[in-house]
Amino acid sequence: MICPPAARLRDAPAARRGGFVLVLVLALLTVCGLVAAGTATRSMDLALEAAAAEEDLQSRWAAASLERSVLGRAEELIAAEAARESAGGRTAWPEPAGFERLVTLNGRDLRLTVADESAKANVNALHRAGGSAAVARAVRASAGPSAPPVRPRPLPGAGPDVPAYESPGQLFELGRRPGEAAALRAALGEVTVADVPLNLARASDGALRTLAGGVATGSAGDALAAARREGGPGSAAAVLARAGLRESDAGRLRPLLSGAASAWSLWVEPAGTAAGPRPLWLLRTRVGGRDYTDDFAW
The missing domain is CATH 1.20.5 (Single alpha-helices involved in coiled-coils or other helix-helix interfaces)
Incomplete structure (x- = not known):
């Protein structure tokens, strides 16, 4: 229609x-x-x-x-590791300064690294002797090429009795880069922010040379390492006497050396890549009744 x-x-x-x-x-x-x-x-x-x-x-x-x-028993555990290696025939100095273990806690696989922090070169002593430049040289030399960029940032007001560095984060420029957590742990193998004397019983030859190179002259570090190999660590006075250093160098090094541990560290990180990149670093230093704890997470 x-x-x-x-x-x-x-x-x-x-x-x-x-x-x-x-x-x-x-x-x-x-x-x-x-x-x-x-x-x-x-x-x-x-x-x-x-x-x-x-x-x-x-x-x-x-x-x-x-x-x-673990950290509260660090000295006991490190001493047990030294006894185990000694029973296996190991007698050369230095003694073991730490160990690693894989553990499972609440279903989580973790890698623990326990260390005697006083077996490492004290960056605060280096800072007092040569400032941030001395710290940067020592950290770069011991950290290796894979370490995060070295950029010392001392605390204001540092002095003879006030440490310039209280956290490993003050030594490096951290940017959450891939692999940075493991690189940081490795870089701290020879240096420490723990403001304590160097433990001659456990310090590596490299740590001896790093500390001596920053506060003394010539080849004081080589002389200290040789004196320790010849007669064992003993007391700081005994090692210095065997090293035959100039009195000026011996005087600078004497308060920076010891025969006992006084600071420890614990690094906790996931074991394997499947656990996720969330490592934590805890450093406790018992000096004068004070405890320091650093917590880095990636």
């Missing part, structure tokens, strides 16, 4: 309204889709944040538990 012109004119607005409603419905569906996508994204972000928080909490709980149970 052919509609009259009047009927066609009356139907035209209804058709336009139907098209407008369709566009409006499509717009609403688009908005709802965007809102739903945003909600899903936010839900995913919240889930990831919750998982990261749980991982962080578990790591800190594990580190705190190990700090109480």
